[in-house]
Amino acid sequence: MPSPYVRRRRLAAEIRKLRESRGLTTDGLARLMYYNRAKISRLENAQVRPDLAEIINMLNALEITGSQYDKFLKLAHEAAQKGWWDKYGVSMGPRQKLYADLEYNAENVRAYNQTAMPAVLQAPEFIDALVTLDRCRGKLDYVPERMAEARMRRQREILRPDGPSYEIVLDECVIHRLAVPPRAMITQLRHMVGVVTAEERISVRVLLHDARIPGGFLAKSSFYLYKFPEPGDSPLAVVDTVTTDLLLTQHGEVARYTEMYDRVRDAALPRQESIAFLERVANRLTDQTGSGT
Incomplete structure (x- = not known):
């Protein structure tokens, strides 16, 4: 099992990169997801274990498909593991x-x-x-x-x-x-x-x-x-x-x-x-x- 903490940091960097590639601010992504800004900030700073359902919702809202979708889901799954x-x-x-x-x-x-x-x-x-x-x-x-x-x-x-x-x-x-x-x-x-x-x-x-x-x-x-x-x-x-x-x-x-x-x-x-x-x-x-x- 990979280190969940290391995977959370990697996932956080990928979420931040994805958000910026869509021209979205943290507030903008939060509004798109109907989340509060703090939840997005915690994900992007690897402060919380990710919720797989929330990650899936985010990927769907940003219209991520194919291998990129699979990559994010794998990262999120590993980041959510418990040791x-x-x-x-x-x-x-x-x-x-x-x-x-x-x-x-x-x-x-x-x-x-x-x-x-x-x-x-x-x-x-x-x-x-x-x-x-x-x-x-x-x-x-x-x-x-x-x-x-x-x-x-x-x-x-x-x-x-x-x-x-x-x-x-x-x-x-x-x-x-x-x-x-x-x-x-x-x-x-x-x-x-x-x-x-x-x-x-x-x-x-x-x-x-x-x-x-x-x-x-x-x-x-x-x-x-x-x-x-x-x-x-x-x-x-x-x-x-x-x-x-x-x-x-x-x-x-x-x-x-x-x-x-x-x-x-x-x-x-x-x-x-x-x-x-x-x-x-x-x-x-x-x-x-x-x-x-």
């Missing part, structure tokens, strides 16, 4: 739902993370420790048990035989600055090493705190890059901020983050050296704390 994440509703958190959707049919995922461990490689004990940290800021916008369950499902989906390749550049500061109990960090590091060692297409590269990154300014936040198998589904970037995730689709914007990713990747330790580094840190923390994990 495994939809059964969780809001309980898994809106941000995690977006990531699960994008990951599902991605060809590859690349990320630079300077504030957290990669969500799809987190151990259950580590997730519990993160929930405790998150409670410090007040009321949670998710159900912890459901969020953790969904996060482990994301990991299984990434590891399925036809799952995407996944590469994370992890800033070393996350290991030292994230205030989780040492035992939780030890468990997380060993879990991550185990997954990466067992699966060649999953990779973690550690960016040491003293690594120099030539070629420009430093990244201002964590971000993710997604590439999809079908040519019509353009690559996109998601920028992680404190309050929301910014989704970027413009070619120039995605290219800038791709260039930034290549720079931090080149400055990070290679795959095997990163695995060895994570093992050393886990062993050192074990010695320091006397943990038997």
